[in-house]
Amino acid sequence: MVAATGPHGQSVKKIPALTPTVLLAAGLLLYPLVFSGPFYLDIGVTFLLAAISASAWNIVGGYAGQVSVGHAMFFGLGAYSPLLCYTLFGWAPIAGIPFGIAFSIALAVLIGIPTFRLTGHYFSMATIAVAELIRIYFGTWDLVGAAIGLQGPATARGWWDLTFRSELPYYYIFLAVLAILLCLTSMIERRRFGYYLRAIKAGERAARSLGVSVQQTKIRALALSAAFTSVAGSLYSVKTGFVDPESGFGILVSVQMVIIAALGGAGRLYGPLLGALILIPLQSATNTWFGGGGSGLTFILYGGIIVLIARYEPGGVFELWENVAPRIWRRKHAA
């Protein structure tokens, strides 16, 4: 290994790349032991769920650069499937998770095939229109509880119902899913598929001329992203034991995924985590400050943050840090 050197030729001790990952994993594993109160545990669980859905969005929206603003459709399908299986057949809710994944992948392919031939704006428009279509339709469909929605088992019939009074088991289940998703994403990053995705994002025509099957790669990315978004939705409904059209398919579900990924850094492994780390406590704080009527103000804040990211730093906080940190470092060492 070549010794790394700083900008002025001085030798710098190279930090193994694994260190941040180890620190992050340790921090997330130990969090419930340090902050064991129900309030902090609830924030932790909300953070993990937001990080899972935003990381799932990141695969197609970040790495492949195909900006979906309707990912709630996959989240909602995932959220409805477990409770629908419980309501119709009396199954344990988790048995419905595979159905949610299957429906989401089918829907992803159905949307991907026609829209990915066209420009990126068209894909974004289609995602928001389809999400709204499904939301309105579920609100009128009696099988899925129409506007009232569906409920899960009130009391656990056994451990397999995954209905716990404490939030702690959910915390570690969500953490395990997040770990699987991030491992998969980091594997993709280093493989041919990941290079294809970034090539498509950088320039579709150039990627195609180098022999990347653009259409197929984008559809695969969307299907993978949809599958994990669906799992996030299932986890949400299994935990809360309730879903209605707004909490499953509402536009704000999609907005949260986009804003969290973009705020941290779209197309980066830990971008969504950083975004969730900033936004979830902020959201919790605004809800506490403004009370129940504050949800409107929260969304004004969301809109403002999104506009600022787009205008000044589309790379998110990660890129901001990379641009600013060397300048600070240089100033400190110039003296």
Place this chain on the structure above:
Amino acid sequence: MLLVQVIVGGLLLGAIYALFSSGLTLIWGMMNFINFAHGEFVMLGMYVTLLVVVWLGGGPATFGFAAAFTLFVLGVVVYLSLIRYVLRGPMLAQILSTFGLALLLRYTAFWVFSANFVSLPQTSLSGTINIGGVLMPVPQLVAGLIAIVLTVSLHLMLTRTAVGSQLLAVAEDRSAAMLMGIRPDRMQALAWGLSAGAAGIAGALMAIAYPWSPSVGETFGLTAFVVVALGGFGSVPGALFAGLIIGLIQALSAFWFGPIYKDIVVYALFVALLWLRPQGLMGKA
């Protein structure tokens, strides 16, 4: 007779759809850019109308002009402060910019005006007239006819005037237009002004005839996408015909299946279009 009434009502609403959708299609045609906040511009036009009527007591000519002018200015400001910077940025920035703007405007409107439905107080336009047994409310009739006239004038302005030619020249080839002494930046700002102004005046017309709440922006925005997708991206005549068709389809599906299905049918039509004819009725492939 009832069916005829439904059809005429649908066409008149469709005419207003055509007017604000022609604003969306203009921006798409000029800079391959979709404005996710376009429906919110219509919504703001409606509230500007309400404020002018309540505070200043202006008549239809006054509030129509006020809504168009306010939104024209807003469109130019949005272009100069936000859009011109993201135009050449990554796709993520392009989509997030107007999407964030839409949220900002929508929820600010919720905060300021509350979520309740409002409608204009009685104006000089009221009552119904009977045309050969078909009962038509005067406000809808006037609003729909004005919308058609304005959409046609926008098309004529684009195709028959010097400013229109300059706009189309920038759309065709930015750098060639620059060599001809046209300033693309100024033209694009003008296009954003015209687009938002069309949305504003469409909002004023809509406010004459229908009640609304801050959430209408989202519905109108999606409706405009469908109209533009049906009519062909960048085509004002396409938007006019598609607007009328969408208005008609909405009215008929509300009449036959129930009001809750009118948006479902329209969005389903959009998904079908994606598969069958993505370039729209009058668009180029």
